Structure formats: structure tokens, C-alpha cells
Amino acid sequence: AQSVAQPEDQVNVAEGNPLTVKCTYSVSGNPYLFWYVQYPNRGLQFLLKYITGDNLVKGSYGFEAEFNKSQTSFHLKKPSALVSDSALYFCAVRDPGDSWGKLQFGAGTQVVVTP
Amino acid sequence: DTGVSQDPRHKITKRGQNVTFRCDPISEHNRLYWYRQTLGQGPEFLTYFQNEAQLEKSRLLSDRFSAERPKGSFSTLEIQRTEQGDSAMYLCASRPLGQGYESGYNSPLHFGNGTRLTVT
Numbered sequence: 391a392q393s394v395a396q397p398e399d400q401v402n403v404a405e406g407n408p409l410t411v412k413c414t415y416s417v418s419g420n421p422y423l424f425w426y427v428q429y430p431n432r433g434l435q436f437l438l439k440y441i442t443g444d445n446l447v448k449g450s451y452g453f454e455a456e457f458n459k460s461q462t463s464f465h466l467k468k469p470s471a472l473v474s475d476s477a478l479y480f481c482a483v484r485d486p487g488d489s490w491g492k493l494q495f496g497a498g499t500q501v502v503v504t505p
Numbered sequence: 506d507t508g509v510s511q512d513p514r515h516k517i518t519k520r521g522q523n524v525t526f527r528c529d530p531i532s533e534h535n536r537l538y539w540y541r542q543t544l545g546q547g548p549e550f551l552t553y554f555q556n557e558a559q560l561e562k563s564r565l566l567s568d569r570f571s572a573e574r575p576k577g578s579f580s581t582l583e584i585q586r587t588e589q590g591d592s593a594m595y596l597c598a599s600r601p602l603g604q605g606y607e608s609g610y611n612s613p614l615h616f617g618n619g620t621r622l623t624v625t
Contacts (some may be wrong), residue, residue: 422611433509433596433616434548441611480547484611490561491600491610492538495547 392417392485396496404504409471411499413464414480422484422495424466425455425479434480440464451475471503507531509617511597517623518587523584525583528597535602536579538614539572541565542594551595554580555602587624594619 391414403409415421422441426434438449445457455466464481478500482493510529530537535556540548551570553561556577566572569587574580584591598614614617 426614426616431514431618431621433511433598433618436613436614437583439611439613465610482547488610490553490555490589492550492553493535493548495549495613497545497547 391430392421392483392488394481394494394496396479396481398499399497400500400502402502402504403471405473406470409466409468409475409501409503411466411479411481411501413466413496414462415464415481415483417483417485419486421464422486423455423457424482424484425453425464425466426448426462426480426482428480428498429465429477433473437466437479459500471501473503473505476501476503509597509599509615511595511617511620513620514618515621515623517625519625520587520589522587523585524587524622525581526597526622528580528582529578530580530597530599530618531601531615532578532617533601534599535577536600536610537574538598538600539580539582540596540598542596542619543592551582570624579600584622587619587622589624592622592624594621 399412424439425437428434440457449456481496512527537554538552542548554574570586572582594620598616
């Protein structure tokens with residue numbers, strides 16, 4: 391069975407500084423990995439995904455993520471954080487053997503960007 | 506693209522009552538998912554529809570829960586005899602039918618804003 395771990399409950403960063411949100415995964419075979427963001431009382435919004443190809447994936451709002459197979463990680467990064475990036479971030483994995491495309495989500499990491 | 510719509514946004518009910526939630530997916534999306542999110546947790550898969558067919562149900566979906574998608578468009582999720590442990594955000598998501606590596610099951614899920622259920 392697949393799983394995903396987000397080791398940090400919260401990440402605090404000052405505006406303008408680099409932001410990293412960590413994610414590690416466990417899945418048999420090649421993983422399909424996703425990042426979503428959730429603002430208060432809203433649904434999740436897609437940021438980016440890794441399916442195959444280049445290990446560095448660029449997504450929405452200036453975010454990128456690096457797939458590292460040897461470390462089974464898919465950390466989310468942004469070079470310069472904005473106050474508006476404050477939100478709850480979820481890493482998710484899809485088992486390639488899954489029939490219906492359902493995602494397994496991590497517990498989430500709260501990002502707080504201070505002015 | 507008007508997005509995935511869920512109704513109601515909030516529902517407060519007393520233990521033992523029945524509740525029903527509605528999800529209207531993006532019109533051309535054949536695939537529809539229900540997830541449940543409790544405080545401090547990520548969304549957990551409940552059930553999946555392809556058109557009107559319910560193809561998978563999680564073990565989380567006890568016999569008090571039932572979901573339908575009668576005409577392959579909107580979907581409903583009903584909880585009978587609600588319990589306090591049912592309090593959560595119920596999220597609906599959809600994605601289009603498609604084939605290939607980048608599309609279909611690997612295309613992004615489009616989530617609604619959820620229905621927050623509070624059972625008192």
C-alpha cells in the first residue's frame with residue numbers, strides 16, 4: 391500500500407525567504423506525486439505533479455518540486471515566499487497499480503509566511 | 506469551467522439525524538470522487554464514480570453511508586443516523602475522462618469547497 395509523510399506540521403518563513411515543504415513517499419513501482427494547497431474553508435487546489443520525465447517540476451504560483459527517487463522525496467519549494475502563500479499544503483501519491491486514480495494524501499503542512 | 510459545486514457549505518445536525526450532501530462536478534468530467542477530511546488530517550478517499558457507476562468504496566464508508574450518481578452528473582452522499590465521529594469536511598472532486606500518462610487518472614483533481622458537517 392502507498393503512503394506519504396509530511397514530517398513538519400508547520401513551517402514558518404519570513405516573506406522573501408525561500409520556502410521548502412517536505413514530503414516523502416512509499417509506493418511499489420514508480421510513483422505519481424502531486425502537491426495541493428488549501429486555503430481556509432476551501433477545497434484543495436492543484437499546484438503541480440510529477441508523473442515521469444524531468445525530476446524538477448514547475449507548477450502554479452512560482453512553486454516547484456524536485457523528485458528524488460533515491461531519497462523517496464518530493465519536496466515543494468518556492469524561491470521567495472509571499473504572505474499570500476500562507477496556507478495548508480498537502481502532498482499526495484497515486485499508486486500506479488491503482489485502478490481508479492485515487493490519491494493518498496499526507497496530513498498536511500501549515501505554512502505561515504510573516505511580513 | 507464553473508468549478509465543482511457543493512451544497513450546503515455547512516450543516517449542523519443532531520446525533521441520529523440523516524443528512525444529505527450534493528456535489529455538482531465540472532460538466533464534462535466523468536470521474537467523481539468523495540473524500541472526507543477531519544481536523545489536522547489530509548483528505549481520505551471515500552468512494553469513486555465513473556459516470557453513474559460506483560466503482561470503488563472505501564472501508565471508511567460504513568453501511569450508514571450511501572452515495573449515488575443517478576444520471577452520471579451530480580452526486581449525493583447521504584449519512585444515516587449520524588454520529589459525532591462523522592463530523593468532518595466532506596469534499597467532492599472530479600476529473601475528466603482521458604487516456605495516457607498525463608491525462609485521465611493523472612490529470613489534476615478539481616475539488617469543491619466542501620461541506621462541513623458538525624454533529625452535536
